[in-house]
Structures are given as structure tokens and as C-alpha cells.
Amino acid sequence: MRWGVVTFPGSNDDRDALRVVARVLGDDGVALWHKDRDLGGVECVILPGGFSYGDYLRCGAMAKFSPIMAAVVEHARAGGLVLGICNGFQILCEAGLLPGALVRNRSLSFVCDVVTIRVETTATPFTHGCRPGDLLSMPIKHGEGCYVADEATLAELEARDQVVFRYVDQAGRVVPEANPNGSLGNVAGVCNAGRNVLGLMPHPEHAAERLVGGEDGLKLFHSARAWLRREPQGDRTEAPVPEP
Amino acid sequence: MPGLLARVYVTPKRGILDPQGKAVEQSLHALGFGEVSDVTVGKYVEMRVGETPRETADARVRQMCERLLANGVIEDYRVELVPERG
Numbered sequence: 001m002r003w004g005v006v007t008f009p010g011s012n013d014d015r016d017a018l019r020v021v022a023r024v025l026g027d028d029g030v031a032l033w034h035k036d037r038d039l040g041g042v043e044c045v046i047l048p049g050g051f052s053y054g055d056y057l058r059c060g061a062m063a064k065f066s067p068i069m070a071a072v073v074e075h076a077r078a079g080g081l082v083l084g085i086c087n088g089f090q091i092l093c094e095a096g097l098l099p100g101a102l103v104r105n106r107s108l109s110f111v112c113d114v115v116t117i118r119v120e121t122t123a124t125p126f127t128h129g130c131r132p133g134d135l136l137s138m139p140i141k142h143g144e145g146c147y148v149a150d151e152a153t154l155a156e157l158e159a160r161d162q163v164v165f166r167y168v169d170q171a172g173r174v175v176p177e178a179n180p181n182g183s184l185g186n187v188a189g190v191c192n193a194g195r196n197v198l199g200l201m202p203h204p205e206h207a208a209e210r211l212v213g214g215e216d217g218l219k220l221f222h223s224a225r226a227w228l229r230r231e232p233q234g235d236r237t238e239a240p241v242p243e244p
Numbered sequence: 245m246p247g248l249l250a251r252v253y254v255t256p257k258r259g260i261l262d263p264q265g266k267a268v269e270q271s272l273h274a275l276g277f278g279e280v281s282d283v284t285v286g287k288y289v290e291m292r293v294g295e296t297p298r299e300t301a302d303a304r305v306r307q308m309c310e311r312l313l314a315n316g317v318i319e320d321y322r323v324e325l326v327p328e329r330g
Contacts, residue, residue: 101318103256106263148317
């Protein structure tokens with residue numbers, strides 16, 4: 001499979017994402033530059049974590065106007081896979097590819113921790129290899145990860161099964177103590193209505209090798225790859241997933 | 245025609261979580277300013293927009309707000325245009 005990882009000025013998890021797709025998965029990893037105008041034929045674009053454009057004005061506000069973003073939007077509109085991690089999630093919200101926005105953590109503190117997130121829906125290319133309710137352990141590291149949206153948008157997200165991950169305690173319960181940033185509804189990740197664009201604050205690319213503490217993040221990468229190859233998954237639910 | 249100065253105030257939308265405003269409010273209370281409530285913290289952007297007719301300038305600055313300066317999901321904005329001081 002061919003993955004692309006975009007480097008914006010200030011991205012800092014781009015190399016880590018490339019390492020996972022190229023060295024851990026053994027796939028093709030294409031380094032994309034923010035000034036590129038095409039995606040080089042990649043099947044999944046990753047917008048990595050970091051501090052694009054110094055987080056000036058708002059996180060992701062400048063990056064959405066990078067030349068490459070026109071191609072990313074076009075790819076997404078055509079049903080191509082897009083994964084936004086941390087700053088990448090913020091950029092996708094700013095660009096209007098995902099609903100809602102990410103604001104300053106309720107605590108006002110930067111948070112660096114390992115969290116447990118629960119798979120809320122397996123009807124996305126990135127989670128169809130999981131079981132509903134699976135608990136994944138991943139690191140977070142962000143100052144602006146508090147997911148907000150107006151009530152109508154939130155209700156729509158819930159109704160359309162677009163909340164993909166929630167912060168939970170180790171028993172899998174959605175409790176305030178498990179919420180690291182104050183996100184509404186403990187939301188850790190959402191997808192678009194077409195289900196091909198996913199954004200999340202936790203870092204699957206930093207949970208992809210045992211050496212660094214766990215490999216739960218790999219499930220997202222494996223899912224996407226299997227979905228593109230149309231491989232059946234053992235515990236796949238019957239919920240619809242968009243065709244490639 | 246005198247040049248114009250645009251003053252843009254970007255503030256958190258009502259009902260959207262404003263942890264900064266909350267924290268500042270708590271600090272003000274702790275300092276003895278108990279009369280304070282509904283504190284919000286926003287951004288102030290100032291720019292010269294040159295010798296543009298006021299209506300055009302207003303429309304263009306609003307476009308800037310919609311496209312970049314404010315995020316309509318979480319923020320409101322207000323624009324003031326004042327004559328540039330020599």
C-alpha cells in the first residue's frame with residue numbers, strides 16, 4: 001500500500017508516521033511537502049502531529065491554506081482515505097473536512113500522557129479491523145485537544161455514528177476522570193459523514209512498536225490496509241463502510 | 245481620502261467552552277474582584293487597510309474574518325473601521 005505523510009513547517013511527527021508505514025508495515029511511505037500540489041498517487045494521506053506554522057492564530061488555521069491542502073481536500077471528496085493525528089486533526093477541522101473544532105485543554109495545561117480510548121464504531125476504514133468496544137492504549141501530547149462543537153452538530157455526530165473514539169478509564173467506562181482535555185462527550189476522534197476521513201488526538205503512530213510501550217496504534221494502519229485490499233476481517237460488523 | 249485602520253475583535257462564541265476566560269475569572273475573584281463575571285478571552289487584530297472606500301474595506305475585512313481570522317465554529321468577530329492617525 002502507498003501512504004503519504006505531509007510535512008508542514010512545524011510538523012514534528014511526520015518522520016514517526018513514515019517510519020511506521022515504511023519500516024513497521026513494510027509499505028511505501030511517500031514524504032509529501034506542504035508546497036506540493038499533488039499527492040503522488042498515495043492511497044491514504046496522513047496529516048501528522050506537530051505545530052504547523054507555530055500554531056499561530058489557531059492550531060491548523062494557516063496549514064489549511066497550504067498548496068497541498070487543495071489536493072488533500074480533492075482526495076477526501078473523492079472518497080480517498082485521510083488520517084489526521086493531533087495537529088492533523090486540528091487541520092482537518094479547520095479545513096472543514098471534519099466537523100467541530102479543538103480548543104485549549106480545559107485545564108489550560110499541556111497534557112502528555114498515555115490514555116485509553118474505546119472504539120465506538122467499526123464502520124470506518126481505520127477501525128473495521130477492531131471490535132466495537134475495543135480498548136486501545138495510546139499516548140497523547142497536546143495543549144489544544146478539547147473537542148467542541150455546537151449541540152446540533154454533536155447530536156448529529158452521535159446519531160450518524162461518527163464518534164470513532166472516546167476517552168475511557170481502564171474498565172472502558174466514559175467517566176470525567178478519563179477525559180484528559182475536557183472534550184465534549186469524551187470525544188477523542190471523529191470521522192466525516194463519508195467515513196473516509198478520520199481525525200484523532202491520540203497518536204497511533206507512537207503506539208506501533210513494542211519497544212516504545214505498545215502497538216495498539218497499529219490496528220488503525222492494519223485496518224486501513226486491509227480495507228483497501230478488501231480483505232475480510234474476522235470480527236467485522238455488518239455496518240456499511242464506504243467502497244474504495 | 246484618509247487611510248483606514250481595521251480593528252478586529254475575535255471572541256469565543258457564547259456556549260462554547262472558554263477555559264481561559266474561566267481561569268482568568270477565577271484568578272480575578274481570588275484577587276478580590278468579586279464583582280467580575282462572564283470573563284471571556286479573545287484576540288485583537290489590527291491592520292491598515294489603506295485608502296479604501298469604507299464599504300469595500302468593511303466587506304473585505306469580513307471576508308478575512310470568515311476565511312482566516314476567526315473560526316465560525318467556535319468564535320464570533322466584530323469589525324471596527326477608524327481613520328488612520330497621521
